[in-house]
Amino acid sequence: MSIGALLLGDPSPSLRWRAARELEGADDQDAEVAAWRVEIDRSPEIDALVAELAEARPYEAGYLLCRLAYLGYGGPAMAAAVETIFRHQRPDGSWSVPGPIEGARFVTMHTVVPLRGIAAAGFATDPRAERAYKWLLGVRLDDGSWPAGPKADLGQAGRPAPPEKEYRRLPRGLGCRSATTGAVACLAMHPERRRSEAARTGVDHLLARETRDASAIGWEVSRLVGLERAMGQITFYATFDLAFLLDLASRCGVSPQDRRIRELVNYLETLRGPYGLWQHSSHPQLAGWLSLELETSLRRLEDGDWVGNEEPAGFTPYQRGRRRY
Structure with missing residues (x-):
């Protein structure tokens, strides 16, 4: 089962609506998608x-x-x-x-x-x-x-x-x-x-x-x-x-x-x-x-086409002060 299909059972109408459109390829003409749209607004x-x-x-x-x-x-x-x-x-x-x-x-x-x-x-x-x-x-x-x-x-x-x-x-x-x-x-x-x-x-x-x-x-x-x-x-x-x-x-x-x-x-x-x-x-x-x-x-x-400066940059974690006790 795909991630999108799993999310269609979530209690949130917002999450169901977005998962259907963004992961399952549904459009606003779909009956369930339209119903979730109404549920979101209300x-x-x-x-x-x-x-x-x-x-x-x-x-x-x-x-x-x-x-x-x-x-x-x-x-x-x-x-x-x-x-x-x-x-x-x-x-x-x-x-x-x-x-x-x-x-x-x-x-x-x-x-x-x-x-x-x-x-x-x-x-x-x-x-x-x-x-x-x-x-x-x-x-x-x-x-x-x-x-x-x-x-x-x-x-x-x-x-x-x-x-x-x-x-x-x-x-x-x-x-x-x-x-x-x-x-x-x-x-x-x-x-x-x-x-x-x-x-x-x-x-x-x-x-x-x-x-x-x-x-x-x-x-x-x-x-x-x-x-x-x-x-x-x-x-x-x-x-x-x-x-x-x-x-x-x-x-x-x-x-x-x-x-x-x-x-x-x-x-x-x-x-x-x-x-x-x-x-x-x-x-x-x-x-x-x-x-x-x-x-x-x-x-x-998947649609990306740009590669930036890939050379590793040195990074030192934020130094916190020493404990007093």
């Missing part, structure tokens, strides 16, 4: 998220849009929320977040999170979204990575920006791994920019970290389905999630022949269970969602 989970979306500020609304899109919702609340987010956009295409960390150009994530939500809702090519993409490309560092805050706003005039914190530093890049992950996630949702030089260079930086932390696999999925909170500003994407990395790489056209992708896939295959599913380390109920995520990424990789 579910208490979707109702709660839509109600929360109506009251959310642009930063929070951006990720709520990601969650709703991930669960298969496509109702009018999405377009209404996108318009609200655009009303708060600054003239240069960015967004700011009120609070102790002020300034649209101080924290890259303040623009990344709303933009990813806009793209997930299907508005990536809206002229206002394109202006945000141009802002995002304009704040890249010389090596193609993204800083936590663009270099023009870090440090004093005439002085170099301070290095990124060790725990989110890229192995062979100048930028922030969290910010670079978020920027690539935005580009990966754009129908044309997903295979651009900027997207692939960003993925290349992320693939340079070749650690294997099984406990973090599926972290992004757990947030998208609501089992973990989406928290942080600079640290929003600080967790190094191999499933999310594979998703981004597959969307940006990385070839399965890339050494790092090949070794990553081989590692993930060792974690596959006897029925072809992957188990989540903290939430057993996420096995279906995590398996959908990984299986979809593996199939998407």
